[in-house]
Amino acid sequence: MSGVKKSMPMVYKNVGRNGLRVSQLGLGTWVTFGGQVTDDVAEELVTIAYENGINLFDTAEVYAAGKAEITLGKILKKKTWKRSSYIVSTKLYWGGKAETEKGLSRKHIIEGLRSSLERLQLDYVDIVFANKPDSSVPMEEIVRAFTQVINDNHCFYWGTSRWSPMEIMEAYSIARQFNLIPPICEQTEYNLFQREKVETFLPDIFKKIGLGTMTWSPLACGLLTGKYEDGVPLHSRAAIKGYGWLKEKVLNEEGRKQQDKLRELAILASKLDCTLAQLAIAWCLRNETVNCVLLGASCVEQLYENINSLHVVSKLTPLVMADIDHILGNKPNIRIFRKNEIIQQQQIQR
Amino acid sequence: MSGVKKSMPMVYKNVGRNGLRVSQLGLGTWVTFGGQVTDDVAEELVTIAYENGINLFDTAEVYAAGKAEITLGKILKKKTWKRSSYIVSTKLYWGGKAETEKGLSRKHIIEGLRSSLERLQLDYVDIVFANKPDSSVPMEEIVRAFTQVINDNHCFYWGTSRWSPMEIMEAYSIARQFNLIPPICEQTEYNLFQREKVETFLPDIFKKIGLGTMTWSPLACGLLTGKYEDGVPLHSRAAIKGYGWLKEKVLNEEGRKQQDKLRELAILASKLDCTLAQLAIAWCLRNETVNCVLLGASCVEQLYENINSLHVVSKLTPLVMADIDHILGNKPNIRIFRKNEIIQQQQIQR
Amino acid sequence: MSGVKKSMPMVYKNVGRNGLRVSQLGLGTWVTFGGQVTDDVAEELVTIAYENGINLFDTAEVYAAGKAEITLGKILKKKTWKRSSYIVSTKLYWGGKAETEKGLSRKHIIEGLRSSLERLQLDYVDIVFANKPDSSVPMEEIVRAFTQVINDNHCFYWGTSRWSPMEIMEAYSIARQFNLIPPICEQTEYNLFQREKVETFLPDIFKKIGLGTMTWSPLACGLLTGKYEDGVPLHSRAAIKGYGWLKEKVLNEEGRKQQDKLRELAILASKLDCTLAQLAIAWCLRNETVNCVLLGASCVEQLYENINSLHVVSKLTPLVMADIDHILGNKPNIRIFRKNEIIQQQQIQR
Amino acid sequence: MSGVKKSMPMVYKNVGRNGLRVSQLGLGTWVTFGGQVTDDVAEELVTIAYENGINLFDTAEVYAAGKAEITLGKILKKKTWKRSSYIVSTKLYWGGKAETEKGLSRKHIIEGLRSSLERLQLDYVDIVFANKPDSSVPMEEIVRAFTQVINDNHCFYWGTSRWSPMEIMEAYSIARQFNLIPPICEQTEYNLFQREKVETFLPDIFKKIGLGTMTWSPLACGLLTGKYEDGVPLHSRAAIKGYGWLKEKVLNEEGRKQQDKLRELAILASKLDCTLAQLAIAWCLRNETVNCVLLGASCVEQLYENINSLHVVSKLTPLVMADIDHILGNKPNIRIFRKNEIIQQQQIQR
Secondary structure, eight states, rough: OSSSSSSSSEEEEESSSSSOOOEEEEEEEETTTIIISHHHHHHHHHHHHHHHTOOOEETTTTTTGGGHHHHHHHHHSSOOGGGOOOEEEEESOOOOGGGGGGOOOHHHHHHHHHHHHHHTOOEEEEEEEESSSOOSOOOOHHHHHHHHHHHHTEEEEEEEEEEOOHHHHHHHHHHHHHOOOOOOOEEEEEEEBBBBIIIIIIIHHHHHOOEEEEETTTTTGGGGGGGTSSSOOTTSGGGGGTTTHHHHHEEEEEEHHHHHHHHHHHHHHHHHHHHHHHHHHHHHHHHHTSSSSEEESSSSSHHHHGGGGGTTTTGGHHHHHHHHHHHHHHOOOOOOOOTTTHHHHHHHOO | OOOOOOTOOOOOOEEESSSSSSSSSEEEOOTIIIIISSSHHHHHHHHHHHTTOOOEEEEOOTTTHHHHHHHHHHHHHHEEEEEEEEEEEEEEEEEOGGGGGGGTTTTHHHHHHHHHHHHHHHHHHHEEEEESOOOTOOOHHHHHHHHHHHHHTSSEEEEEEEEHHHHHHHHHHHHTTTOOOOEEEEEEOBBTBBIIIIIIIHHHHHHOOOOOOOETTTTTGGGGGTTTTSOTTTTGGGGGTTTTHHHHHHHSSHOOOHHHHHHHHHHHHHTTTTTTHHHHHHHHTTOOSEEEEEEEOOSSSHHHHHHHHTTTTTGGGHHHHHHHHHOOOOOOHHHHHHOTHHHHHHHHHH | OOSOOTTTTOOEEEESSSOOOEEEEEEOOOTTIIIOOHHHHHHHHHHHHHTTOOOEEEETTGGGGHOOOOOOHHHHHHHHOOGOOOEEEEEEOOSSSGGGGGGTTHHHHHHHHHHHHHHOSSOEEEEEEEEOOOTTHHHHHHHHHHHHHHHTTSEEEEESSSSOHHHHHHHHHHHHHHHHHOOOHHHHHTTTTTHHIIIIIIIHHHHHHEEEEEEEOGGGGGGGTTTTSSSTTTTTTSTTTOOOHHHHHHHHHHHHHHHHHHHHHHHHHHHSSOOOHHHHHHHHHTTTTTTEEEEOOOHHHHHHHHHHGGGGGOOOOHHHHHHHHHHHOOOOOOOOOTTTTTHHHHHHHH | OOOTTTSSSSEEETTTSSEEESSSEEEEETTTTIIOOOHHHHHHHHHHHHHOOEEEEEETOOOOOGHHHHHHHHHHHHOOOOOOOSSSEEESSSSSSGGGBBOOHHHHHHHHHHHHHHHHOOOOOEEEEEEEETSSHHHHHHHHHHHHHHTTSSSEEEEEEEEOHHHHHHHHHHHHTEEEEEEEEOEEBBBTTBIIIIIIIIHHHHHHHOEEEEEEOOTGGGGTTTTTTSOOOOOOGSSSTTTTHHHHHHHHHHHHHHHHHHHHHHHHHHHHHHHHHHHHHHHTTTTOOOOOSOOOOSSSHHHHHHHHHGGGGOOOHHHHHHHHHHOOOOOOOOOOOOHHHHHHHHHOOO
């Protein structure tokens, strides 16, 4: 398990119905870069990722208050990889303490992206995301500002993160109304315990406007590694200061129910000859709506383990997927607003 | 209960953020006109409705295969009411057996509306609805066709029925992109047992684009009258040929659970000195998102009973509403897609 | 005074910067047609007006609840004047008792104009006015509906009446944004005692968007004829049932102050060899912003007197105008928002 | 009074319905920077302002013929504050003596802003204002030029100063017609003696197009400090060469009446335990239309005094506000253009 099998190539996908080709696995930097891991480990992680075909590195101005971007930037500068061979994405919303350094005003989108580029030591990122919606700014201002940073060549595309389907469609409408550039991608949480948005809403938006989907937390902040099976270990994320919410989540009643399901899933994983974490990641990859699953790793072994999930995907036959759904019991229903359709059709056919 | 108290005037509301003023109660013709009721009863129903301030009569090309429109048209022709004093709406989707007489192609929207107008003996309807979405027709064709029938003065407004929020937003985007006319209203089911769409999605669409809401089945096809308490009576809708689905729904396990809740609601209704049906209708009227509740009635007494729901609305205090929510146990949650926001804010503030 | 001097031709002006050529005096039908005067007198008034070069007849759906339009229509039908030789304008807002027969919804604009055309027995009017703004209807709906009745050839132009400058500019913006037809004219009150809007705001709107100005009540409902000098005479308008507000206005303190000013103006009028009413009308005609002054007359003599105001215009030299301003003491100030401009210019020039 | 109470945090507001977040108090540089005060005092003023939460510094190319911008630029360069933590605004109109260095031609807007940026040693300002309207330049040229400097990243937003509502709406129309960027803010005078524009016109424009309001001269060039109570003191602004207009204004009849009112207001202020100047500023802050009040200060004590107005706002209860209105006697009337409406409605209802 201490390396990647060469025989299994990375799969690349278009981000939605847009031209950008992204590896199915991406490397995230949340919590880890500039924080949990040393710069040396970070460099190792980026190198392993790149060498195994991962072409997307995702960060945000808010991660470790800018230090995640600085770390990633240093590594990319040190490496001699061609800029055109990889994709960098960052996210804007919380850029500093001042009133004008937050949110999605034109001022912050333009200034925030410049600061990110300085920290990253890059001329441009590939995708800049709105890290969350900002209802205090008119959508026209937001879409105009993202269009401008694209026209300024400070990024090639823009996307949304944690936006509701309605907010995304409003951005799209405004872009169409004023001939501006619409977002290409929504970045959102997706894992065995958090399924609804990716499985019910995003496929619909993809169908309508070609929006891509990039997902984070495939392991639900570590819950799906099974490491919390017997409580909260000392060096786990749930033990970090400021992550009390995660600890709480592990230990409450619903958390204990989830542990039961995880035990069942672990048995299934071992039957498939993979770890629980690999099963969880492969399960994300199997969803056709998802263009890229962002991995977070705090050590080299973990990254190898996660990348090897690629080998598990083909094992997830329809039967296995049905088993997983049965264990989880949380398959979201596609909303049905169209009852009585059948009778009406009958009426006319009589 | 055999008449309407004169003291209670009808309330009128704008359809969303649009100019059309509609009475809070409307008269639907589904199942009844051209079918369940004789033309004489239909005339009585329309007359009582109009004289009590109802200004909207809703029908569809599919109802009784066109006979509902014919019946409504005859009545309106016979009466000498000014055309400008009332609103007629119809719906298009199932217009005939031929392949080209269905769906939302430009051909069927234009031809279908002409046929409806002939059956109704009218020069125009006020609102024409797309009776359901049609994913096989490009949205641009649909919005162009509805814009055209408006420009041709065959109707004043167009709306949607049973469309998902995403479909509505797509229609709006297209209208803005090509300077066409957006829909003004979604018509959808809403009652004590069917709450999600009206309570979670439509308020959001109203806020974004001013879309109005018109609802049908306030009594859930009669379920909420309490008449199925002891099974399916002989002359009820669930006993009609072709409504086997309704019979099934009444008798299955979920149906029996609903009967329990209805018994509790009936006790509450009698405390409020009204019938269960009146409670159910008044409960719909209390929702501010709803501009018009369509009533279906198969006899004069039932219509009087339903109109008198207007007197019950003021009795539905916040406390009573909370009681109802408690009995029903189905209050929909507003979807939350924004977890972890707090931690990220904490990170930057450290 | 019992005829019009042939030597003095009517002056014609463009309505704002639009193509329509209108006589400087127009004949209004408010209060008189279908109400205060018999149909025979009405016919005489229309005939005298037309023969003396008045080419605009103004009415509204609300005047005498539709009877003003019926009377005007009958007269125009009886006369054999070419339709192309005169201009008819009507106004929409209060079209009937039903909820849907009021305001500026698309439904009422289209239906209301059709009803007006039926009453007038005309295929089209030249200008249709929004009789007042309607903040409950989106401006887009209003401008689209007026554009549609123009495209349907039910009128050639549309205008506003009693709209604020801001509302007019909003309509203009919407027309420009969606490539619709902007209004050509504002109709508003203007007389010696009511000057601000016409003298301060409308010239500005004319300069910006070419909007024309048509004015009514040049005699302030008779106040400026001097007939209320000694109270309210028996057959005056202020004695009509429903015009208590006018009686009140005549008799209150401000009313008495106005009577003092009128006594001074009457002396001036007699010096100019004209009546007080003629002075008041000529004073309106002298304002270059005003394209057309609507006269209301309840008898033939009054109309002759009013038309003869055309002879008085040239007597209103700058000196006389200054005298009038001095007597009235109500010359509105052009709003100055630009103080300190001079110093700033000095600063830079030092 | 020689410091700012720490307990009272600055309030931040969006500029109209736009994303930019501005402190409720801003620091102006008119008369003072590059003129009345030394560069050391200027630096102290900017520092105190910034440290007390003021995030907006306002200047103009015309102030002290460019020296105000040079002074402000030096100070901002010397300080190590993040550029994204504050807002700089400047204004264009009088840029030099040459014929082509004035007004709002495309040439001067683009060249003028570049010169301002050089003097300020900045890459961009946040807002550039048109310091006054320029009727000799087509509005299309003006709006295109401001859109261009925004697209060039020489500023983020543009605004107007001393423009009439009509001029603002014309700019907005042009922006909508040609898909350009509309202005976000009008900068205008507002104080106890100059109320009309801010209280009657600007709220309406905010409602229609979301325009923000920034105000200057809260103390009416010092009149409202009470310092002219006994004539013109030696070192006051009214004694400065070139400010004869101000001296004249203090000493004429209206000036003396204002002094009477100021004496009454001073009594009220002392009851509220604040200075007259603080009362005057707090009164501006209480107006919800106003997003930012620009302070001018010629010494440190004065700035502290003015900032402490923030503590007075909550003391201005509705009762106190009514007292102030009573003393001033200048509350502007909302313009009514809609007389006779009532009668017309009565007519139709008879």
